Amino acid sequence: xxxxxxxxxxxxxxxxxxxxxxxxxxxxxxxxxxxxxxxxxxxxxxxxxxxxxxxxxxxxxxxxxxxxxxxxxxxxxxxxxxxxxxxxxxxxxxxxxxxxxxxxxxxxxxxxxxxxxxxxxxxxxxxxxxxxxxxxxxxxxxxxxxxxxxxxxxxxxxxxxxxxxxxxxxxxxxxxxxxxxxxxxxxxxxxxxxxxxxxxxxxxxxxxxxxxxxxxxxxxxxxxxxxxxxxxxxxxxxxxxxxxxxxxxxxxxxxxxxxxxxxxxxxxxxxxxxxxxxxxxxxxxxxxxxxxxxxxxxxxxxxxxxxxxxxxxxxxxxxxxxxxxxxxxxxxxxxxxxxxxxxxxxxxxxxxxxxxxxxxxxxxxxxxxxxxxxxxxxxxxxxxxxxxxxxxxxxxxxxxxxxxxxxxxxxxxxxxxxxxxxxxxxxxxxxxxxxxxxxxxxxxxxxxxxxxxxxxxxxxxxxxxxxxxxxxxxxxxxxxxxxxxxxxxxxxxxxxxxxxxxxxxxxxxxxxxxxxxxxxxxxxxxxxxxxxxxxxxxxxxxxxxxxxxxxxxxxxxxxxxxxxxxxxxxxxxxxxxxxxxxxxxxxxxxxxxxxxxxxxxxxxxxxxxxxxxxxxxxxxxxxxxxxxxxxxxxxxxxxxxxxxxxxxxxxxxxxxxxxxxxxxxxxxxxxxxxxxxxxxxxxxxxxxxxxxxxxxxxxxxxxxxxxxxxxxxxxxxxxxxxxxxxxxxxxxxxxxxxxxxxxxxxx
DNA sequence: CTTCGGCCGCTTTAGACAGCATGTC
DNA sequence: CTAAAGCGGCCGAAG
Numbered sequence: 114x115x116x117x118x119x120x121x122x123x124x125x126x127x128x129x130x131x132x133x134x135x136x137x138x139x140x141x142x143x144x145x146x147x148x149x150x151x152x153x154x155x156x157x158x159x160x161x162x163x164x165x166x167x168x169x170x171x172x173x174x175x176x177x178x179x180x181x182x183x184x185x186x187x188x189x190x191x192x193x194x195x196x197x198x199x200x201x202x203x204x205x206x207x208x209x210x211x212x213x214x215x216x217x218x219x220x221x222x223x224x225x226x227x228x229x230x231x232x233x234x235x236x237x238x239x240x241x242x243x244x245x246x247x248x249x250x251x252x253x254x255x256x257x258x259x260x261x262x263x264x265x266x267x268x269x270x271x272x273x274x275x276x277x278x279x280x281x282x283x284x285x286x287x288x289x290x291x292x293x294x295x296x297x298x299x300x301x302x303x304x305x306x307x308x309x310x311x312x313x314x315x316x317x318x319x320x321x322x323x324x325x326x327x328x329x330x331x332x333x334x335x336x337x338x339x340x341x342x343x344x345x346x347x348x349x350x351x352x353x354x355x356x357x358x359x360x361x362x363x364x365x366x367x368x369x370x371x372x373x374x375x376x377x378x379x380x381x382x383x384x385x386x387x388x389x390x391x392x393x394x395x396x397x398x399x400x401x402x403x404x405x406x407x408x409x410x411x412x413x414x415x416x417x418x419x420x421x422x423x424x425x426x427x428x429x430x431x432x433x434x435x436x437x438x439x440x441x442x443x444x445x446x447x448x449x450x451x452x453x454x455x456x457x458x459x460x461x462x463x464x465x466x467x468x469x470x471x472x473x474x475x476x477x478x479x480x481x482x483x484x485x486x487x488x489x490x491x492x493x494x495x496x497x498x499x500x501x502x503x504x505x506x507x508x509x510x511x512x513x514x515x516x517x518x519x520x521x522x523x524x525x526x527x528x529x530x531x532x533x534x535x536x537x538x539x540x541x542x543x544x545x546x547x548x549x550x551x552x553x554x555x556x557x558x559x560x561x562x563x564x565x566x567x568x569x570x571x572x573x574x575x576x577x578x579x580x581x582x583x584x585x586x587x588x589x590x591x592x593x594x595x596x597x598x599x600x601x602x603x604x605x606x607x608x609x610x611x612x613x614x615x616x617x618x619x620x621x622x623x624x625x626x627x628x629x630x631x632x633x634x635x636x637x638x639x640x641x642x643x644x645x646x647x648x649x650x651x652x653x654x655x656x657x658x659x660x661x662x663x664x665x666x667x668x669x670x671x672x673x674x675x676x677x678x679x680x681x682x683x684x685x686x687x688x689x690x691x692x693x694x695x696x697x698x699x700x701x702x703x704x705x706x707x708x709x710x711x712x713x714x715x716x717x718x719x720x721x722x723x724x725x726x727x728x729x730x731x732x733x734x735x736x737x738x739x740x741x742x743x744x745x746x747x748x749x750x751x752x753x754x755x756x757x758x759x760x761x762x763x764x765x766x767x768x769x770x771x772x773x774x775x776x777x778x779x780x781x782x783x784x785x786x787x788x789x790x791x792x793x794x795x796x797x798x799x800x801x802x803x804x805x806x807x808x809x810x811x812x813x814x815x816x817x818x819x820x821x822x823x824x825x826x827x828x829x830x831x832x833x834x835x836x837x838x839x840x841x842x843x844x845x846x847x848x849x850x851x852x853x854x855x856x857x858x859x860x
Numbered sequence: 861c862t863t864c865g866g867c868c869g870c871t872t873t874a875g876a877c878a879g880c881a882t883g884t885c
Numbered sequence: 886c887t888a889a890a891g892c893g894g895c896c897g898a899a900g
Contacts (some may be wrong), residue, residue, distance in 0.1 A: 192877080217878045237877045369873050372890065405885090428875055445885065453874050473888070475873040481887040482873095650876080660873065718872090726876060736879055762884095778884040799865045814885090 122150045122172060123179040123207045138166045141313040142172070142705075145774070148309040150290060152178035153254075155308030157261075157291045159299035162464065164316045166292045170257040171242045172288045178210065178230050184252025187233045188276070190260050190269070190458070192216045197460050198233045198259075218511040218729075227252075236273040241618050242278050244553045253287060256280050261291040261302060264486065264570055265533040271542035274535060275305070278568045279555060283843070294313045294492055298532035303572040318498040322346055324521045325352055325468075326512040328763040333526055348511045349468050350383045353449050357387045361465030361503065362442065365451045366493045368471035368722070373425040374414060376451040381421030384448040388422045392446055397547040400439050406433040407721040409711040419447060426452040429720020457492050463499040468510040472521065484615055488530040529759070535571035538581055541650065545620050548597055552607035552615035554854045559589065615746050617737045623649035625737045629748055630677035639756040643701040646734035648694035651729070655696045657689060658718060665692045668699065700724070701731050705759035707768075717826065732761050744757065757845035769794065775821040781808065796822040806834035 115137060116130045121615050126345070130136070140147065141160045150156050150173045163443050174185035189195050199221075206212060213221035215238050227249040234242070236258075243250065246624040256276055264270040281287055289306050293299060295314055303310035310783065323332040325348055328341040343350040353363045367373050400416035418424055422440045424447045425435055433763060437454075441447040457657050469490055472480040490510075498506020510525060513517040536542065547562060558561040566572060566581060575581070589605065592598045592727070592743040597611035607615065614624040631637070631644040637645075644650060657665075666683065669692065673680055676695075681688045700717050704724060735757035740748045755766060762772035763779040770792045771782040785791075788807040790799050796819070805815045809825060812829040819827035 235877060241878065371873075375891070455875065474886080653876070733879060775883060780885050
């Protein structure tokens, strides 16, 4: 289809497409237009990644905005994707459209999304906006749900499902466009959303799947190519080398962080000979940047690998590490990235070849190694082939025996992805969504609730109410008993507490746990509070290693006084979870006692990125705890606030005031304190040469900080550092004049 | 007496959203 | 209930 023939898109759109080098639509896109995406019709597009899904959504959003002046909402599963999409859509600002992002940690323009035409948000954020009754929601005329196949996810799927159902019921004229990977039952999704279906496996660039075994690559079409394993190479190394000989890069998916790291280390010797001197120089620069992000073992290992043209990528990395690796890989500087599934679901990092080395992954709940789903493997494989740059893409599984070769072909290469199934009937999901549905007025009786749930994918797929009804009744009981809602006959009303919990976006069970723990707390310590929020279902658990059980049982006895609520017996069910929460609490306490990052990562066996995510969650939950304590008049506000500010900045109590100054973090606050500047007020009046000395002579930094503290005259002109002030200078980095303004959240 | 290499057995194991109000070293 | 890589400890042989 010619771009000129697309109905109802704004006039400038054709010019825009041409400027992007697009003169004809891909077949699935053309089919979407024929099904009426530009005319406000609902659509489910189940097509492979990188085959133009974004353009389908753009067609829908732009035509919908042009048609009635409404707004479009683009829902993504990850914050990183929200940023990526926002940057992509920012191109439309030139044509007079306003684009904004809204996620938990970032809201464009002070939260005033009302004036935006296109809003990008995570599903949880949209859910929260619906709960808080954001006024602009009624102006929505188009909603796009990216990666809808994630409704299958037991943890986060139900949120997406409920949110889409709520948006549709808020505004029956709303156009819904759902983008999905190729799945077994796209027709069911279409039926649920009352949408037309475009179901296609068409790709703009050929993808050949295959299995490597012995010295050969066995491809889907029956052909084989020789990819011999030489010397002490393993199979992935042989494939990576073979790809490099054609000047292509490789993405290797493995099943654990440790495997990713060790595979990257090994592959370094394969990639190094293929890096030109100029590339080596650039790689060294990237490696230096990586070392600067964090002073930990993980960081150093990554930098070492990068110097050789290899890298690993997993969730233990800091956000900056990840984006440095992704960027260098896209620039073809890094030749191979060994990754856990983070990269398959995350931002766009295509590669000539993809190797799926491990096809089984440990799963504690299933009691051992479990095969990956076809959908997941296909998603990884779909990363092969960069449109417009590679002639084709190849995705390869690795077999160690002839039997495995056959099995992999059967199981993944020729297999259809499994159908997507709603996980809404699980109790934890319903707990939070039922409360929210009642609190935000979507339903005010048992019947109303069931009617609403009737509009979800779950109802579409099961057809019978029985199972759902039982769970719903259990959940209503739970919410009633814990004081989140009240029942009168079949009528349901959310209590004040219920409203608060729903607004705070807290799992009701977390709220109950927190309230229960706070109720008879008199002077809660930081550790006690950290433990309380750590044992909440909203906090992701740390793994207990061998020896940990003993260590933390001891700690539990030593500091029993501080721990809130009853200490469970060692033989009780749930004792392990309780201990694991204690481990998390201890980690947070260490962080809030100014323990060094590398000491923490080593002690708890985690990566720098993990500290950040724990700290983030704790901060959020303590904020919620403070609201709950206020709501209940428990008078613990100051204690909770102090614990929260301490984790937020990673400092002891005496530095909380100083660390609150913009530009002053845990390290600078400590150094200022050591020189006798102990509070924000003292900093405001401080002797400048003293401040400069405390900051080890960095004038620009000192000026910024004094300005932020409200100093009368922050200028550092002709100020010399006070020679009497000594600061411990354990860091080796050169005084920088470049102001690195990445933030704590990027850490 | 020290050092190196190989083998055996024990240990460990993916991911990451949200309130609110602003930003490290 | 299922696996497999990596690492540390141990042992023996070589230096």
